[in-house]
Amino acid sequence: MKHLSLFTLLFFVFTMTYAQERPDYDNLKKAEIEQHLNKEGFISKTGWVLKEGEEITLGNGTMPNKFFAFIYETPAYQHSDERERLTSFSNGKKAKVKSLLVRGSKRTGYQVIARIGIGTLTNYWVELDNAIEAGEVTLPEPYTSHLQTPVAKPFSVADEIRKFKELMDEGVLTKEEFETQKKKLLNQ
Structure with a gap:
């Protein structure tokens, strides 16, 4: 009985520390999502909480040419008509989250974007849910057990x-x- 109580307590502490309740981003207004991001950070489907200033590890590009499908140059910083996707040279690199943004509309749905820097002058946007699901952003160890076999989302x-x-x-x-x-x- 004593071991069961200790296990229950440890499980409760673990879940409260590592996994937070993910808000229903689909049913919130843009301002509500932005307020949540500023206060709590982005909560992935696995419970991983990501905030501005934190570091993430990039996975592998999932497009046929090994470029990243869900990580690309920030449109506001683009100097040409073509949007450049992050290349396979960035596989495994660390990136700093500079800001969390909300894009989309009520009609099309909202998407949380992380604006990241990888040590160059160029900033990149990461479509967080898609990039995590596809393995383009690597989850920290405590959260990988929440995933089933990762399946790359087809381009x-x-x-x-x-x-x-x-x-x-x-x-x-x-x-x-x-x-x-x-x-x-x-x-x-």
């Missing part, structure tokens, strides 16, 4: 075009930049 041209359209609708990309990206994706 979909239609999904990528949809993301560029959302960025254009938000005013992040111009119509010309959208058309250039769309043409590039369709000619792969």
